[in-house]
Amino acid sequence: MVHTVSAPHPSPEVPVLVRPPARRPFLGALGALAVLGLTAAGCGSDSLSGGTSSETTSGSASAAPSGSADAALRAMLPQSVQDSGKLRVGTNAEYAPNEFLEGSTIKGMDIDVMNAVAAKLGVTAEFSNASFDSLITGVSGNRYDAAISSFTINDERKQAVNMVQYYNAGTQWATKAGNPEGIDPEDACGKTVAVQSSTTQSDDDLPARQQACTAAGKPQIQVLAFESQQDATNALLQGRAQAMLADSPIAAYAVKQTQGLELVGDIYDAAPYGIVVPKDQTATAEAISKALQEVADDGSYAAALGTWGAEDGAVTEFPVNP
Structure with missing residues (x-):
């Protein structure tokens, strides 16, 4: 878990007074499933809620060494993602340094981690900034292929979506x-x-x-x-x-x-953060899990955390629904 922020990193301006709601426990319906009592557990975003999306899109190319994509992992993704070459990722860019806006660009630790994962999958992450309460319903409703926004993993949320562990915070x-x-x-x-x-x-x-x-x-x-x-x-x-x-x-x-x-x-x-994937997309969740392990092995994961001084929250395992 994060004890200090000491590693050198760029110093983007922290956005001021311009952000929508975030990190919220969720009381709402998810399709036909009534999800109740999804209260905070641990840290980070702890929400599964319906909400009005105020969405902007920021394409972000995955920065990874040429030839680093894993064709076997790409083949585990939905055919629509393979055909488009884009992974649609929802986030609420209001939680620096994990995810935030610098001008019109979505930046942060979570963004760098997801870009490394997307590169390993052989696709480009295309980020959409939306209200936090709309993210999980957006994933379940096929607006996004995944969401990353400091979501704390908890049992209630895992009943509605798959969550792939990637970080630990308190x-x-x-x-x-x-x-x-x-x-x-x-x-x-x-x-x-x-x-x-x-x-x-x-x-x-x-x-x-x-x-x-x-x-x-x-x-x-x-x-x-x-x-x-x-x-x-x-x-x-x-x-x-x-x-x-x-x-x-x-x-x-x-x-x-x-x-x-x-x-x-x-x-x-301390509690883990998870990348959110649709409940019926178990292969996609497994692909992201395996991609996280590969970017951990090649150093891309550590580099993504180090940019933001967040190394102490690194995890060594990336299970689906831990």
Whole structure:
């Protein structure tokens, strides 16, 4: 899991105040399947929800050594993907450094990982930026062939789609530099905490902490929830909140890219991220799993993580529906 962000990497601007909702647990229908209670589990995007898609498309060629494609893996893909040479990938580009917009270009750790996978499959990843709540239904409804957007793998979601493990992340607290409010993650009762709405942190972590405060006869944590992670970060920077919670790579990147913040406490509740593939496309999921192993073996996976200082979240196995 991610403990620090220390490796050298480019310094793209973190997008500010321009993003749709993300990282949300999902309550909605998926075709005829009513998927209920898909609550946050671990970290990252923990959603399976219907929503209105606000979609833009950004084609992104897979950067891989010439001749590195695996013909046997390409043959496992749907015929439509083989014929077009394009893998349609949904993402919600609002979670730097995992996925975010720089101008009109979708960038980030997840994007680099998926590009390496697509190259190994012998196709080009074509990314569509859409609302997070529309991604899994978009995969199941054949709008996308796959989705990658910091989705936490959980049992409820695996009932509806296939998920291919590719990363591991936890939760991390952040405060203003020097921790002037004396924030203790183990006793934040009475403090104001910023968080992105409908995340693991907002829907599981903080409510449990609030209950503990009440049980101890202490004032509750005041939660400021925002639809954009950048808005949550800005609330901390502007003094509207005294602390912030986010996935560990997200918090670490915000601290690295933003003057005046620091990480507080240890990373906890580590859980794997998964690439989402339609439930009936088991061969595609297996192809992506095998491609991930191959890009791990040839160094492309480590390079994709290293660009964003995210090496500590690397995994060595890439199972389908772990």
